[in-house]
Amino acid sequence: MRLLLIDDDTRFIEALKLGLIKEYDVLECDHPKKIDLILxxxxxxxxxxxxxFGCENIIKYIGIQKNMVPLIVMTGKATRENIIELLNAGVDRLIEKPINLVNLKTKIEKLVLASKAGVQDTIEALSCRIHEDERVVEFDGKKEKLTPLEMKILDFFLKNPNKKVKREELKKHLWSNVVVTKHTLDTHIGNLKRKVPPLNIGLVSVYGEGFLLKIDDKKI
Structure with a gap:
């Protein structure tokens, strides 16, 4: 399991990393501009x-990446208003300082397991198997190899079933601040739908908004 620790206080990050590194693969980030590049x-x-790290910075990056990765915020100074603002923005958990490592690890395990369970349910609803490490999708006895970008697109939709995904949101996730044409995104999605036949029915365009992966709620 890989964690990304975000803070500009390198001494705090190093101390926390020491307590987590035996169980997790731990990455560090000390500047908001580096988050996009790492992810x-x-x-x-x-x-x-x-x-x-800053309430404003946290909420900004929730908007970019929240649909993909669970987020825990560590706080010792947040006001009641800050806490409400963060929870409304989509922070998954808040944990008080000083950090209790046992409590923190419990929250980490529960969040990640819940996230992966939701993805697995969506995969089963699509009636296919996905080997993420090899980027291979199996359906109806056939195997298709995905490109890294196709795998990233598929992963995004698997984590957001039955949710309208804005075109700009998806482009931001895939290419960060690099400007790409509408045709570029549509080509990659078209190739993905060709390789993963269930997406031909389930993944639809929403006029004027973006995309929607339709999954039967009874199957997830």
Missing amino acids: AKTKVDLLLCDFD
């Missing part, structure tokens, strides 16, 4: 962010 190149299972 674009590396699969992360959970974000662990210190409140001192």
Whole structure:
């Protein structure tokens, strides 16, 4: 399991890392501009962010990546208003300082397991098997190899079934701040739907908004 620790206090991050590194693969980030680059190149299972990183920065990056990665915020200074604002924005858990490592690890395990369970339910509803490490999808006895970008698109929709996904939101997730054309995104999605036949029916365009992966609620 891979965690991304986010804070500009390197001493605090190093101390926390020492308590987590035996159980987890731990990455560090000390500047908001680096988050996009890390998440674009590396699969992360959970974000662990210190409140001192800034309420505004946290909420900004929730908007970019929240649909993909669970987020825990560590706080010792947040006001009641800050806490309400963060929870309304989509923070999964808040944990008080000083950090109790046993409590923190419990929250990490529960969040990541819940996230993966939801993805597995969606995969089963699509009646296919996905080997993420090999980027291979099995359906009806046939195997298809996905490109890294196709795998990233598929992973995004699997984590957001029955939710309208804005085109710009998906482009931001895939290419960060790099400008790409509408045709580029549509081509990659078209290739993905060709390789994963259930998406031909389930993944639809929402006029003027973006996309929607339709999954029968009774199956997930």
